Amino acid sequence: MTSILGERSIGIKRGYDVADLDAIDEMRVARRFPVGAFLWSVGGLLVAGFLAAVVVNAKLNSPSRNFPNMGYAYFFAFAALAGTVYYLPTVLAFLLAPRPFVIGRDGFHYGRRQLRFEQIRGLQNDVGRSSTRLLLDKGPSIRLRWPIWRDSGLFVNLLEHRCQPHLLSAAIAQLQAGKRVWFGSKLALDRKTVQIKGKVLPLEAVTDFHFTSQSERGDETSMLRLRTLKREYLLDERHITNAKVFVGAFKHLSELRDDDGISHGCPGENRPRTGIRNAIDNITGRSP
Numbered sequence: 001m002t003s004i005l006g007e008r009s010i011g012i013k014r015g016y017d018v019a020d021l022d023a024i025d026e027m028r029v030a031r032r033f034p035v036g037a038f039l040w041s042v043g044g045l046l047v048a049g050f051l052a053a054v055v056v057n058a059k060l061n062s063p064s065r066n067f068p069n070m071g072y073a074y075f076f077a078f079a080a081l082a083g084t085v086y087y088l089p090t091v092l093a094f095l096l097a098p099r100p101f102v103i104g105r106d107g108f109h110y111g112r113r114q115l116r117f118e119q120i121r122g123l124q125n126d127v128g129r130s131s132t133r134l135l136l137d138k139g140p141s142i143r144l145r146w147p148i149w150r151d152s153g154l155f156v157n158l159l160e161h162r163c164q165p166h167l168l169s170a171a172i173a174q175l176q177a178g179k180r181v182w183f184g185s186k187l188a189l190d191r192k193t194v195q196i197k198g199k200v201l202p203l204e205a206v207t208d209f210h211f212t213s214q215s216e217r218g219d220e221t222s223m224l225r226l227r228t229l230k231r232e233y234l235l236d237e238r239h240i241t242n243a244k245v246f247v248g249a250f251k252h253l254s255e256l257r258d259d260d261g262i263s264h265g266c267p268g269e270n271r272p273r274t275g276i277r278n279a280i281d282n283i284t285g286r287s288p
Contacts (some may be wrong), residue, residue: 011229016154029101029155034147036194051077095149101149103158106286111140117163122241127213127222132156135241150243160244167249171258181249184241187224189249191256196226196233203253205229211237247276 003116029167051073060068098111107116115136122135134142146152171181171189180190188195209226237243 001164016157016253018161024103024158025105027103027151027155027158029103030150031094031097031148031151033089033101034087034094035089037094037147040087041084041091044080044082044087047080047102048077048084051080077165090145090147093143093145103155105208108159113142114138118166120163122166122167123160123163123243124238124241125222125243126238128238132159134159164244164248167242167245168252169243171245171249172252175249175253182241183243183246186235186239187246189253191245191253194250196224196235199233200229201226201233204247209250211243219251 001037005171015211055070055077098113100109101107101111107114107119114172119137120134121137124133124135125131126133130229131143131145131149134144136142144152144156146156174181175189175191178191180195182188186197193200194206195201205228207227207229210225211222213222224235224237224240224243226233226235240246
C-alpha cells in the first residue's frame with residue numbers, strides 16, 4: 001500500500017503547481033481510444049462465446065455423458081463476461097463522448113453544453129471506476145472517464161482548481177453561519193465537530209487525517225483516514241464530494257481555532273497546539 005499525505009493523494013496523479021494551473025488560459029481536451037478497455041471487452045466476449053460453444057457442442061454430441069470439468073468452463077465464461085460488463089461502458093463512453101471538450105477560465109464547453117464553474121456544486125473522484133463526476137445545480141451530472149481523454153491528470157486538476165474558489169467560499173460561509181457542511185452523505189463539518197460515517201467527533205480529538213491510495217484484489221481505491229487517540233476512521237473517497245474543499249474547510253477551521261487561542265492567550269504565552277492544527281501540518285508538511 002502506498003501512502004501519500006495531503007491533497008496530492010486525492011483521486012488521480014497530482015503534482016501540478018497552482019502557478020502552472022493559473023497560467024493555463026484554455027485547455028482543449030482531446031479524446032484517446034481506450035485500447036485496454038476495448039481489448040478486455042472484445043476478448044471477454046470471444047472467450048465467453050468460445051466456452052459457450054464448447055459446452056453446447058459437448059451437450060449436443062454426448063447428452064448422457066457426465067463432464068466433471070464443466071464447472072470450470074462455466075466459471076471462466078462468467079468471468080469473461082464480467083470483464084466485458086466492467087470495461088464496455090468505457091468503450092461506449094468513448095464512442096458517445098461529446099466534442100469539443102474545452103476548459104476555460106470561467107467555464108467549460110462539453111459538447112453542446114456550455115457551463116460556468118459556479119454551476120458545479122460538487123466533484124467526485126472515483127479511482128475504482130477511473131472517472132470524475134461533476135454534480136451540477138441543474139441538469140444531469142457529467143461523468144468524465146479518465147481513460148478516454150488525454151492528459152486526464154491535468155484536466156481533472158484544472159477543473160478542481162477552477163471550481164474550488166467558489167465551492168470553498170460557499171462552504172466557509174455556511175460554517176461561519178453555524179451550519180453543518182456536507183461532503184457527501186457520510187462526511188460533514190461544522191465549527192466544533194467532524195462527522196464521519198455517522199460518528200460525531202470533536203475537532204480537538206482529531207490528531208491526523210490524510211488520504212491514501214491502495215490496491216486490493218485488483219481494484220484501486222483512495223481512502224480518507226481520520227485518526228483520534230482512540231481509533232482510526234476510514235472512508236472511501238467515492239463517498240466524498242469535493243474532497244479538496246473538505247481539506248480547505250478543515251484548514252479554515254484550524255486557523256479559526258488558532259486565532260481564538262491567540263486572542264484568549266496572554267502575551268508571550270506558548271499555547272498548546274490543537275489536534276486539528278497538527279493534522280493540517282501533517283498534510284501540508286509544515287513542522288511546529
